[in-house]
Amino acid sequence: MKFFIDTANIDEIKKGMDFGMVDGVTTNPSLMAREGRNWRDVASDICQLVQGPVSLEVIGTTAEDMVNEAVELVKFGPNVVIKIPMTMPGLEAVKTLANMQIETNVTLVFSPLQALLAAKAGAAYVSPFVGRLDDIGQNGMDVVAGIIDIYDNYALDTEIIVASVRHPGHVLESAMMGADIATIPFKVIEKLSRHPLTDTGLEAFLADWKTVK
């Protein structure tokens, strides 16, 4: 299973890389805004730092605008993946970009049927937002399970990025279901490593070692 980091923050990406936990990066306009720097500088820094796929999102709402933006965004590096919202113009842009050999990540996906459409349009990746579904009382991971079933039924090779990850349980379920990728905020990556029995076990080993002759 691949781990992407869901951030536009260079320090977080570097720390994640030090742990070997960054197979790619996903950004979005809100994450870019949080950095308070020129977005072009942020995008350029990320693409230079990371070898794996880096998702950069378009802000246009017509297929033509999205395609034009994508053509500019891919200039940041050979690893750029264009993040396209799950709309009808978005699907049109995905199809056009696939014909141009430009990889896309269809974002803001909240149902298995949306994911089926994204795959049929030629998306390289699809991003179901599990946390936002949980937030409104639905079960985000049920949507991921539905997408896995549909993609398996038809041998669709679009990769599933479990997104809007809020806690380690989302990552565990994604791994057990066989999702290709989870894109994880840094604070959740940190939590994945922790277990209280590890901490107390280590304390006991170190205390006992002090008595070893």
Ligand code: E4P
């Ligand atoms: C995914 O690509 C998105 O950037 C992200 O996971 C959205 O997460 P949020 O619901 O925490 O904003």
